[in-house]
Amino acid sequence: MKIFFAFLLIIFLVFSGYHLSFRKFGIPLFARTFYLTGLEFLFLGLLLGPQFLNILDVETCGALAPVSALLLGWIGMLFGFQFEISKLRRFPRVYFLAGFLESFLTLIVVFGGIYFTLPFILKISEPMRAVISVVLASAAACTAQTGLAMFSSSKIGKNQSMIKILRYLSSIDGLVAMLAMLPVFVFFPRSTDIAASRFLFGYDIFIAMIIFTAILILYNLFLVYRREQSELVLIIIGMVIFISGFSTVMNFSPLLSNFFVGVCLVNLTSEKEKIFTTLVSIEKPVYLLLLVFLGSAWHLQSFWALAAAGGYFVIRFTGKMIGGFSISLLGLKMKEYPAGLGLGLIGQGGLPLAILYDFQQGFQLEVADVVVGIALIAIIYSDVMSPNLIGRFLKKGE
Amino acid sequence: MPQAIAKKDHLLSYLLIIVFMGLFGLWIKGIEIETGRQQAGLIIFSLGFVMLSAYVIAQIVKIAKLPLITGYIIAGILAGPYVSGFLTVEMVERLRLIDDLALSFIALMAGAELRLSSLKLRGKSIALNILLISFCVFSLVVLLMLYAGNHFNVTSNLEPIYLLVFAILLGVICIARSPSSAIAIIDEVRADGPFTSTVLGVTIVMDVLIIIFFTFAMAISRIIVTPGGVINIWLIVVLVGEIFITFLIGAILGKVISIYTDRVGRDFLLFLLFIAFGVTRISLWLNDYMIVHFKMSLYLEPLLICMTAGFFVQNFSRFGTYFVDSLRRMSLLIYALFFSLAGASLSFESLAVCWPLALTLVLVRATGIFGGTWVAGKICHDPPVFNQNAWMSYLTQAGVAIGLAVLAARQFPEIGDHLNTVVLAIIAVNQIIGPITFKMALNRVGESGKR
Numbered sequence: 005m006k007i008f009f010a011f012l013l014i015i016f017l018v019f020s021g022y023h024l025s026f027r028k029f030g031i032p033l034f035a036r037t038f039y040l041t042g043l044e045f046l047f048l049g050l051l052l053g054p055q056f057l058n059i060l061d062v063e064t065c066g067a068l069a070p071v072s073a074l075l076l077g078w079i080g081m082l083f084g085f086q087f088e089i090s091k092l093r094r095f096p097r098v099y100f101l102a103g104f105l106e107s108f109l110t111l112i113v114v115f116g117g118i119y120f121t122l123p124f125i126l127k128i129s130e131p132m133r134a135v136i137s138v139v140l141a142s143a144a145a146c147t148a149q150t151g152l153a154m155f156s157s158s159k160i161g162k163n164q165s166m167i168k169i170l171r172y173l174s175s176i177d178g179l180v181a182m183l184a185m186l187p188v189f190v191f192f193p194r195s196t197d198i199a200a201s202r203f204l205f206g207y208d209i210f211i212a213m214i215i216f217t218a219i220l221i222l223y224n225l226f227l228v229y230r231r232e233q234s235e236l237v238l239i240i241i242g243m244v245i246f247i248s249g250f251s252t253v254m255n256f257s258p259l260l261s262n263f264f265v266g267v268c269l270v271n272l273t274s275e276k277e278k279i280f281t282t283l284v285s286i287e288k289p290v291y292l293l294l295l296v297f298l299g300s301a302w303h304l305q306s307f308w309a310l311a312a313a314g315g316y317f318v319i320r321f322t323g324k325m326i327g328g329f330s331i332s333l334l335g336l337k338m339k340e341y342p343a344g345l346g347l348g349l350i351g352q353g354g355l356p357l358a359i360l361y362d363f364q365q366g367f368q369l370e371v372a373d374v375v376v377g378i379a380l381i382a383i384i385y386s387d388v389m390s391p392n393l394i395g396r397f398l399k400k401g402e
Numbered sequence: 403m404p405q406a407i408a409k410k411d412h413l414l415s416y417l418l419i420i421v422f423m424g425l426f427g428l429w430i431k432g433i434e435i436e437t438g439r440q441q442a443g444l445i446i447f448s449l450g451f452v453m454l455s456a457y458v459i460a461q462i463v464k465i466a467k468l469p470l471i472t473g474y475i476i477a478g479i480l481a482g483p484y485v486s487g488f489l490t491v492e493m494v495e496r497l498r499l500i501d502d503l504a505l506s507f508i509a510l511m512a513g514a515e516l517r518l519s520s521l522k523l524r525g526k527s528i529a530l531n532i533l534l535i536s537f538c539v540f541s542l543v544v545l546l547m548l549y550a551g552n553h554f555n556v557t558s559n560l561e562p563i564y565l566l567v568f569a570i571l572l573g574v575i576c577i578a579r580s581p582s583s584a585i586a587i588i589d590e591v592r593a594d595g596p597f598t599s600t601v602l603g604v605t606i607v608m609d610v611l612i613i614i615f616f617t618f619a620m621a622i623s624r625i626i627v628t629p630g631g632v633i634n635i636w637l638i639v640v641l642v643g644e645i646f647i648t649f650l651i652g653a654i655l656g657k658v659i660s661i662y663t664d665r666v667g668r669d670f671l672l673f674l675l676f677i678a679f680g681v682t683r684i685s686l687w688l689n690d691y692m693i694v695h696f697k698m699s700l701y702l703e704p705l706l707i708c709m710t711a712g713f714f715v716q717n718f719s720r721f722g723t724y725f726v727d728s729l730r731r732m733s734l735l736i737y738a739l740f741f742s743l744a745g746a747s748l749s750f751e752s753l754a755v756c757w758p759l760a761l762t763l764v765l766v767r768a769t770g771i772f773g774g775t776w777v778a779g780k781i782c783h784d785p786p787v788f789n790q791n792a793w794m795s796y797l798t799q800a801g802v803a804i805g806l807a808v809l810a811a812r813q814f815p816e817i818g819d820h821l822n823t824v825v826l827a828i829i830a831v832n833q834i835i836g837p838i839t840f841k842m843a844l845n846r847v848g849e850s851g852k853r
Contacts, residue, residue: 059683066442067499073446218422225419226454229412234734238457241735246426246450252443253430289672368439 045292049299060300073248075294077262079358082283084266103176106327107145113323115141139363142181144320147174148353170348178355189257227275259362303373313381347397351390456742469841471741478745489746504740506678509705511729512585513712520599527782528603535774540573542770554759567623568817571810574619580800595849601795652710660719749826760827794843798836
């Protein structure tokens with residue numbers, strides 16, 4: 005059986021290589037979307053994982069824990085680098101408000117939807133019910149515009165203003181997701197006793213502020229002199245692993261801690277361009293590796309997961325439509341966009357994958373595996389359907 | 403800013419970084435670890451800590467004109483189980499996979515640094531060096547152990563027959579070198595020229611030959627300890643088969659890398675990571691599979707596979723330069739990671755147990771290497787400066803020697819512990835002084851900065 009799957013893996017790698025060399029070969033739209041989003045690597049992970057080839061077995065994954073921490077931290081820091089205040093100011097404030105509102109409304113809708121339907125699907129305790137709802141709502145709040153890659157340059161050229169707002173909203177809405185994840189890690193992994201967690205909260209915040217300041221000073225000490233690119237790679241990777249490890253020991257999230265460090269660095273250090281270039285230079289490998297790791301930990305249970313994922317997709321779709329509609333009411337600047345803006349915000353991209361992986365690593369419970377498995381299927385639904393929905397949205401605007 | 407002041411300022415910032423990181427380390431060590439996740443976090447933190455401190459210490463030793471890898475090794479030693487205890491033996495063991503991945507990258511680079519044209523030019527010198535170094539080191543170590551073995555605490559209680567086996571196996575293990583250290587130093591000082599080509603050629607070819615020598619030594623040792631024993635031809639056949647398959651897989655892999663570079667070209671480092679991971683895991687899996695299903699061991703050395711692959715990409719495709727440049731972009735990170743973990747793995751416990759024997763062996767080995775390289779240089783009419791300094795390039799030892807000692811210990815449990823202890827102690831010394839002497843040699847022959 006293993007040899008059979010090894011053979012499949014070889015075919016897959018050859019096919020993937022072929023795809024990468026000839027991007028425009030004529031495969032059906034569905035498969036093309038699949039390849040453009042890199043979701044095939046999720047299945048590669050599944051194939052390599054314990055359910056099939058067992059190359060990425062539990063022991064190996066344990067030994068590769070620093071790599072998975074690096075991936076989460078890297079994505080967190082890269083996302084944090086999007087929040088450079090001077091660059092954000094170049095756009096009208098109403099755009100920022102729109103991005104924030106759309107994401108927040110999606111979060112509320114999905115949180116409510118999941119919180120009330122979850123007891124019908126899974127038997128879980130009250131605190132975990134809230135935690136899972138927040139995690140799924142955070143993942144749902146994020147948007148990515150990978151689906152735009154499916155459109156011709158003339159189509160994109162014709163709809164410049166619509167695409168601009170979609171891209172802007174997608175870069176902002178993850179902020180709400182990250183902030184929503186904060187209480188999950190502040191209160192829970194250490195203890196499900198809310199009272200005890202609240203008691204420790206004030207102390208933790210104080211400690212966190214000290215650590216955070218010390219980390220920023222340390223970073224600046226590394227960057228105080230000009231460094232070559234290879235040195236910067238080492239320093240950034242080292243610092244990301246260092247911070248991720250520290251966060252994990254403190255029962256916090258590597259994704260979030262590196263995100264906050266990223267936000268501070270981009271606004272405080274003069275080396276931000278170099279750091280950003282370094283972060284972006286391996287963005288794609290990091291994202292693809294994250295998919296492989298997620299895939300290897302993916303527990304495919306039964307067909308009911310497909311239905312549950314469908315439910316999650318519908319709730320998120322509703323949230324995005326409500327969010328899109330609401331922001332079209334925000335003053336004159338937003339009125340020029342159609343009320344169905346939510347149609348252009350269905351693709352989910354990489355950040356929700358990182359949020360889910362962070363949750364899975366942070367909680368290490370069976371229920372977390374089940375929930376992440378369902379959410380992954382829903383992300384596949386979203387990414388596969390998003391080009392079609394963006395097309396409809398662009399048509400509405402024409 | 404004058405250079406001296408700049409260096410002083412840099413030094414100050416590096417010292418501040420060490421102080422800050424030390425405080426973090428002390429704090430985290432004080433936290434009570436309650437869960438498996440926290441335990442994993444501690445290992446992750448430690449890895450980041452070691453990488454960063456390796457970088458900082460390497461920059462400090464660079465000011466003193468020492469090689470960067472000495473800094474990495476010192477950082478590993480300081481963080482390791484015998485000094486601060488920040489990295490425990492278990493942690494180092496759990497990071498073994500990351501270590502293996504880094505080693506695969508280094509092996510790819512080592513293979514790619516071997517150019518067929520240089521090898522052809524220096525073929526005679528390489529062959530003579532291998533022959534004479536092997537002969538001199540082996541003979542001197544065996545003679546030392548046979549005539550003076552009884553005077554050292556570790557070997558004084560061995561029966562004469564086991565002392566002979568011990569001497570033979572140790573003699574072969576002392577021939578082993580460390581290709582990873584050699585490539586790291588050559589890369590750091592950007593060395594190029596006939597001397598560098600010879601050293602690299604000798605080191606890498608020796609890495610293949612040492613496995614053959616060791617297998618012969620094991621077979622002979624078995625005959626010595628088993629009355630009426632004969633050489634098992636089957637063993638030799640399997641060994642030749644293993645080496646052949648290893649080269650074949652390496653060549654195929656090299657071809658695959660070339661095709662990928664040609665047809666795809668994107669995400670190259672990710673692709674190489676897959677290759678490195680695949681080679682490491684599949685080699686282990688294949689060995690287990692053969693033992694379970696065919697009751698025979700077929701161990702394909704991942705290091706050799708990767709070296710062969712790198713060699714093929716460099717010499718039999720158009721992408722050698724691109725390949726080396728891509729690897730070089732990550733080299734600093736990989737060296738810092740690999741050598742700091744190597745430093746943390748050095749066994750000072752063993753050194754404490756048998757330091758008189760270890761130091762004697764280090765001296766005898768160095769003498770053997772000097773004799774071998776000097777005679778080889780004279781025969782090949784190499785410049786005197788080459789002959790005087792060549793011995794300094796071959797001192798470093800690392801993983802291969804440890805691996806051989808472990809194999810020998812399994813086959814001959816009567817001498818296993820003694821052999822392991824002595825080998826680990828010798829490596830601890832050679833791994834510290836070897837990179838320094840190699841850098842000195844490259845500077846003296848004037849091949850530093852020639853690339």
